[in-house]
Amino acid sequence: xxxxxxxxxxxxxxxxxxxxxxxxxxxxxxxxxxxxxxxxxxxxxxxxxxxxxxxxxxxxxxxxxxxxxxxxxxxxxxxxxxxxxxxxxxxxxxxxxxxxxxxxxxxxxxxxxxxxxxxxxxxxxxxxxxxxxxxxxxxxxxxxxxxxxxxxxxxxxxxxxxxxxxxxxxxxxxxxxxxxxxxxxxxxxxxxxxxxxxxxxxxxxxxxxxxxxxxxxxxxxxxxxxxxx
Amino acid sequence: xxxxxxxxxxxxxxxxxxxxxxxxxxxxxxxxxxxxxxxxxxxxxxxxxxxxxxxxxxxxxxxxxxxxxxxxxxxxxxxxxxxxxxxxxxxxxxxxxxxxxxxxxxxxxxxxxxxxxxxxxxxxxxxxxxxxxxxxxxxxxxxxxxxxxxxxxxxxxxxxxxxxxxxxxxxxxxxxxxxxxxxxxxxxxxxxxxxxxxxxxxxxxxxxxxxxxxxxxxxxxxxxxxxxxxxxxxxxxxxxxxxxxxxxxxxxxxxxxxxxxxxxxxxxxxxxxxxxxxxxxxxxxxxxxxxxxxxxxxxxxxxxxxxxxxxxxxxxxxxxxxxxxxxxxxxxxxxxxxxxxxxxxxxxxxxxxxxxxxxxxxxxxxxxxxxxxxxxxxxxxxxxxxxxxxxxxxxxxxxxxxxxxxxxxxxxxxxxxxxxxxxxxxxxxxxxxxxxxxxxxxxxxxxxxxxxxxxxxxxxxxxxxxxxxxxxxxxxxxxxxxxxxxxxxxxxxxxxxxxxxxxxxxxxxxxxxxxxxxxxxxxxxxxxxxxxxxxxxxxxxxxxxxxxxxxxxxxxxxxxxxxxxxxxxxxxxxxxxxxxxxxxxxxxxxxxxxxxxxxxxxxxxxxxxxxxxxxxxxxxxx
Ligand code: SF4
Numbered sequence: 127x128x129x130x131x132x133x134x135x136x137x138x139x140x141x142x143x144x145x146x147x148x149x150x151x152x153x154x155x156x157x158x159x160x161x162x163x164x165x166x167x168x169x170x171x172x173x174x175x176x177x178x179x180x181x182x183x184x185x186x187x188x189x190x191x192x193x194x195x196x197x198x199x200x201x202x203x204x205x206x207x208x209x210x211x212x213x214x215x216x217x218x219x220x221x222x223x224x225x226x227x228x229x230x231x232x233x234x235x236x237x238x239x240x241x242x243x244x245x246x247x248x249x250x251x252x253x254x255x256x257x258x259x260x261x262x263x264x265x266x267x268x269x270x271x272x273x274x275x276x277x278x279x280x281x282x283x284x285x286x287x288x289x290x291x292x293x294x295x296x297x298x299x300x301x302x303x304x305x306x307x308x309x310x311x312x313x314x315x316x317x318x319x320x321x322x323x324x325x326x327x328x329x330x331x332x333x334x335x336x337x338x339x340x341x342x343x344x345x346x347x348x349x350x351x352x353x354x355x
Numbered sequence: 356x357x358x359x360x361x362x363x364x365x366x367x368x369x370x371x372x373x374x375x376x377x378x379x380x381x382x383x384x385x386x387x388x389x390x391x392x393x394x395x396x397x398x399x400x401x402x403x404x405x406x407x408x409x410x411x412x413x414x415x416x417x418x419x420x421x422x423x424x425x426x427x428x429x430x431x432x433x434x435x436x437x438x439x440x441x442x443x444x445x446x447x448x449x450x451x452x453x454x455x456x457x458x459x460x461x462x463x464x465x466x467x468x469x470x471x472x473x474x475x476x477x478x479x480x481x482x483x484x485x486x487x488x489x490x491x492x493x494x495x496x497x498x499x500x501x502x503x504x505x506x507x508x509x510x511x512x513x514x515x516x517x518x519x520x521x522x523x524x525x526x527x528x529x530x531x532x533x534x535x536x537x538x539x540x541x542x543x544x545x546x547x548x549x550x551x552x553x554x555x556x557x558x559x560x561x562x563x564x565x566x567x568x569x570x571x572x573x574x575x576x577x578x579x580x581x582x583x584x585x586x587x588x589x590x591x592x593x594x595x596x597x598x599x600x601x602x603x604x605x606x607x608x609x610x611x612x613x614x615x616x617x618x619x620x621x622x623x624x625x626x627x628x629x630x631x632x633x634x635x636x637x638x639x640x641x642x643x644x645x646x647x648x649x650x651x652x653x654x655x656x657x658x659x660x661x662x663x664x665x666x667x668x669x670x671x672x673x674x675x676x677x678x679x680x681x682x683x684x685x686x687x688x689x690x691x692x693x694x695x696x697x698x699x700x701x702x703x704x705x706x707x708x709x710x711x712x713x714x715x716x717x718x719x720x721x722x723x724x725x726x727x728x729x730x731x732x733x734x735x736x737x738x739x740x741x742x743x744x745x746x747x748x749x750x751x752x753x754x755x756x757x758x759x760x761x762x763x764x765x766x767x768x769x770x771x772x773x774x775x776x777x778x779x780x781x782x783x784x785x786x787x788x789x790x791x792x793x794x795x796x797x798x799x800x801x802x803x804x805x806x807x808x809x810x811x812x813x814x815x816x817x818x819x820x821x822x823x824x825x826x827x828x829x830x831x832x833x834x835x836x837x838x839x840x841x842x843x844x845x846x847x848x849x850x851x852x853x854x855x856x857x858x859x860x861x862x863x864x865x866x867x868x869x870x871x872x873x874x875x876x877x878x879x880x881x882x883x884x885x886x887x888x889x890x891x892x893x894x895x896x897x898x899x900x901x902x903x904x905x906x907x908x909x910x911x912x913x914x915x916x917x918x919x920x921x922x923x924x925x926x927x928x929x930x931x932x933x934x935x936x937x938x939x940x941x942x943x944x945x946x947x948x949x950x951x952x953x954x955x956x957x958x959x960x961x962x963x964x965x966x967x968x969x970x971x972x973x974x975x976x977x
Pocket of ligand 1: 624638949954958959961967
């Protein structure tokens with residue numbers, strides 16, 4: 127790490143229509159925001175220099191988010207409030223930054239440190255009631271494991287590890303919302319929409335997951351989980 | 356059309372987007388997109404292919420900027436949904452919508468569709484159908500948007516003429532405002548569609564097909580007043596008067612030409628005889644160095660891109676290129692931003708410029724286009740490049756660090772014999788050995804890519820009277836080439852000859868071809884430019900169902916006195932000049948570039964009342 131560089135952490139959201147972007151598309155878009163903002167970003171040394179930028183865990187296409195993070199290294203200290211303003215002015219509102227702060231160089235990377243994610247999964251359809259969905263989810267979770275197929279690959283999740291917190295269902299809009307906290311692990315991370323889809327089919331109701339929002343991402347520490355920023 | 360708010364429309368769309376490939380194609384919200392303009396007059400601008408193919412189109416970007424800058428007008432974008440999305444939309448009864456406001460296109464005042472290449476023709480019909488707008492202009496009423504075409508293919512508009520209310524021939528900077536203002540005015544006066552069209556036909560450069568009747572095959576079109584007998588293209592006098600759209604839309608998804616593009620000059624007068632662009636975009640008009648440098652810097656700052664391309668048909672011909680390149684490389688030093696040139700002339704100067712631009716960074720791809728394998732054939736097509744130029748350019752490039760070069764050739768060119776094809780093999784061998792020699796100890800990593808397309812005789816070129824070589828013959832010549840090109844160190848690739856045949860049939864046909872295009876679309880043809888979706892059998896059947904034969908149209912020859920299907924359209928270059936150029940081609944006599952030398956008499960300057968705009972002395976190989 128170059129000694130005269132500063133590590134700036136930015137919290138941002140992914141809302142509205144841009145929830146249909148892939149992680150790669152979001153990364154590229156934010157890299158361009160940083161460039162437009164005029165912040166004195168640092169570049170990597172080497173054959174084709176690139177902006178020094180690091181992101182937290184990937185979000186799938188279709189999943190919205192309220193508190194995602196990236197780190198960007200700058201060559202000059204810029205007061206956080208000023209940086210925040212510059213970034214906000216240079217970013218589409220759907221990906222707007224909402225907090226900026228400096229973090230220590232020695233902190234582990236976002237990708238490695240963030241292990242917990244909280245989601246709101248909104249479901250709708252015939253027979254989709256708070257009780258039915260809660261019961262179905264409890265049954266699935268009670269079985270201790272979940273087999274899912276994703277893109278032709280078979281995955282097995284140990285639910286006692288993957289779901290560190292109780293899953294709660296509440297009525298919202300014309301459907302229900304389940305709040306699911308997942309822990310990312312070796313086998314990848316459990317997609318909360320898959321968990322809910324399995325539960326819906328167990329409950330034999332004619333409903334579907336309509337919208338998924340990652341509401342928080344957290345770093346697990348001995349004193350308990352904390353936000354990256 | 357029930358007007359929904361964007362939020363309601365979005366809710367209907369969300370479920371669909373969750374089920375389709377690459378939903379980023381349909382979500383708008385990009386940086387630089389212009390939303391919420393409450394123009395009383397709304398235009399939808401369409402590119403007849405997917406978002407990622409059409410997003411970077413510079414002509415549409417110019418129109419988008421021009422219209423949105425005009426009080427009382429608003430422009431939004433639309434692309435052709437991929438087949439999965441189209442199926443979902445039809446199932447859910449969602450009509451095609453604009454990206455920005457998610458509003459149904461059928462409710463717009465105008466739908467502008469650019470025609471970039473012939474293989475997008477079925478996509479135009481798909482687009483109209485998804486918009487729920489009648490395919491044929493004759494079936495539209497006052498309630499439908501005015502459907503206006505433009506772009507390169509408008510120079511032979513006939514195969515698509517029945518589907519358009521009007522087509523703009525030539526450049527849009529000024530004409531687009533003439534069209535929308537005239538349309539709005541005529542409607543405010545309560546004019547009916549037919550009267551609106553008559554008025555549009557009086558705007559220079561505007562072709563209204565319904566006012567031109569086909570009398571009989573081989574006879575001139577009958578133009579009904581006030582439509583002119585010949586529609587002459589529009590062109591702007593001075594590019595410098597129009598700021599290019601430097602702060603355009605910055606897409607989220609990976610699109611073709613995903614970078615800032617600054618048009619540094621328009622037109623090319625090198626005079627390659629196969630090249631339609633070289634004829635129809637005349638004369639040469641350069642932007643001045645100061646403007647180019649300023650626009651590049653501004654474009655980078657407001658888009659956040661890390662790459663900029665200096666675009667045109669022949670950027671290395673710009674008289675101030677060296678100055679531009681030196682100023683940009685010094686201003687962009689150690690920013691990680693790269694500058695690229697889209698195509699290089701085959702000479703040492705061009706390679707030098709590319710080298711300078713790459714200083715310190717990665718070398719860009721090196722693409723050179725000798726087009727033909729022998730000097731005789733290069734003289735026929737007026738590609739004023741010698742074998743020595745090519746070898747010299749390659750030697751310098753490989754000495755400067757390049758290890759790959761891509762060479763473009765064409766087969767099926769007029770007067771071509773097997774000796775010319777064998778000549779391609781020999782030229783490639785020469786390039787390979789020059790490259791290896793220059794690469795020295797690194798000779799093992801040298802690769803030469805050879806890309807071969809099939810010649811399509813295009814309208815408004817000196818070869819417009821000639822037919823395309825028959826498919827069997829092209830396939831035979833491809834085999835000759837395969838045997839002639841060295842294998843080791845060479846990657847040989849082809850354009851599909853089937854595709855070129857269809858391209859020729861659509862580029863050379865008359866109004867009768869429209870029925871074949873419609874029949875092909877009805878039997879499922881769309882995205883024909885996507886190799887996996889192209890089906891010549893389907894197309895042959897479609898032509899047959901319209902009583903036509905695609906091969907006969909592609910191979911048809913015309914005499915000097917014959918009326919060509921595009922005779923009522925003029926790009927300003929005189930037919931006499933084209934015929935003279937054809938005769939010079941047959942005798943393998945080159946014609947110099949008028950921007951280096953004197954006027955060679957194509958007459959475009961007189962016809963359009965404009966002149967060459969060249970900032971300094973043009974240099975480099977002649
Ligand atoms: S009229 Fe003469 S100067 Fe003008 S483009 Fe043609 S050849 Fe060149």
